[in-house]
Amino acid sequence: MAETIIELVNLTKKYRSFTAVDHIHLTVEKGEIFGLLGPNGAGKSTTILMMLGLTEPNEGQAKVCGIDPTRHPIEVKRRVGYLPEDIGFYDDRTGLENLVYTAMLNRISEAEATQKANALLKRVGLENVDGKKTGKYSKGMRQRLGLADVLIKNPQVIILDEPTSGIDPQGVRAFLDLIIELRNEHGLTVLFSSHNLHQVEQVCDRVGIFVQGKICAMGTITDLSRQLFGDADHNLEDIYNSFFDEGGVHHE
Template sequence: MEPVIELAQLTKKYGDFTAVNKLDLSIRPGEIFGLLGPNGAGKTTTILMMLGLTEPDSGTATVCGVDATRNPIQVKRRVGYMPDDVGFYEDRSGLDNLIYTARLNLIPEKEARERALELLKRVGLEAAAHKKVGAYSRGMRQRLGLADVLIKKPEVIILDEPTLGIDPEGVRELLVLIRDLSRNEGLTVLLSSHHLHQVQQICDRVGIFVRGQLIAVGDLDELTRQLETKANYKVEMDLAGWSPELEEALKRIDTVMEVGLTESDALTGGAAPANASAAGGKYVTVRVISGSDVTPQLASTVVGHGASLYGLRPVRYGLDDIYHRYFEGGESRERVD
């Protein structure tokens, strides 16, 4: 399957400052891709080059099979772009603004009105269709912005910090809306953000962007595997009846590399759940690191040594951990100029 967005060695400099440095990126049709990085990382500059709104110093940006630098008008016809602050005519209604955008895209007036009303309903603004945009909240404006980019039925939508300034409930609703639109209509979505947990909620893959360079790309599992250098599997077990003999037995399981109490339990011991009072022994949480999935062996070994097992769960890096590990290690990895 051909990528819908293909960036190859894309580079943009402003004097001595390199905003985007030899960027290679492929985005597949129908996926939601999160471009994650701090403010000033080069995300918006990258988006502007994809849209043909600024020229790269070198490299290419191909969107929907079209070279964005050579044919920016063709790209704009097929891509919907929502900046972090969408401009509307404040003294006109949401419906009027959408119809105006549709007419600019050469959509006949009758069809423009029908499509605008349909989109206002889909983004939850049906009741505010005739309300002046100047009276819209920030969240309502972003919803209207999403309808605005969809009015011309694009193949790709690019959203630059779409949740900026919205309250938590508004953020949740907007993200659900974006995800549903992508899934139901096969839209390809590029979402630029510096909010880790928001990207994690809806994106199929994430690219971590630091100082003009993409230093890691993948879904959460792939990024975890890229980051992990010691082992692929970590498991925590909550149990009562911890003993040196049990610790040694766990260490003898094939591929197990490390066994130990979590830091808090190593110092003080854990607070046992109500049903653990009769189990005997100290209630603790034990972390096991291994080179393969040994969950069944761990459980049988704990029970076989007379201990009581109350919980067993895998431990994975969250996107927050991954992002900060990559970001903090950016210079040492020699990926960033």
């Protein structure tokens, strides 16, 4: 039996009369790269905030590594590495200094922190700029440093929220390759939230398609193609577009 790492049951978040996340069910297993795919405003980021214990659901429950983030947010944060779209660093410090600081906040000794930080900088391709202040980093460099920052506390789960926006195509390819390598080497579970169809198709084992706060379809691309079209010949773009008409309106 595969180990369930993320489990969302009837998860719902409302802001007055607006329902941002509408009774969703989702499980992600250990070592899986799961894609949350949907347009901006579909509810992906709100779902992530509930998984991290940063906002409380109105109904339902989230569990991450078997822990309820609403009741035990610190325990969840110890196990989860979160990379938002715009990650913040101390811009007057170098990449190495930022990583060492994060590690020490996570109760890692300075000597071990420095060793791990140097190894991770090499792993994400930033070993040649370890002395450069992060305020001078490009967007792609910041995201790679963000990945190292996430990894330095040895998480069981990585949550990536639109991690490739603003990165050039070559940088995106390198970043996505790195995600796959890390999963393969360390058995990490990855939740990849994006509105970029091609990137999700490249890296994700399964996808959940988010539309107006609901998960309208979930499975491998082959499974979804069979469910929607009766064959395995359709790609993620065909599947995704089947939920919208030309004006971008969801078909109920």
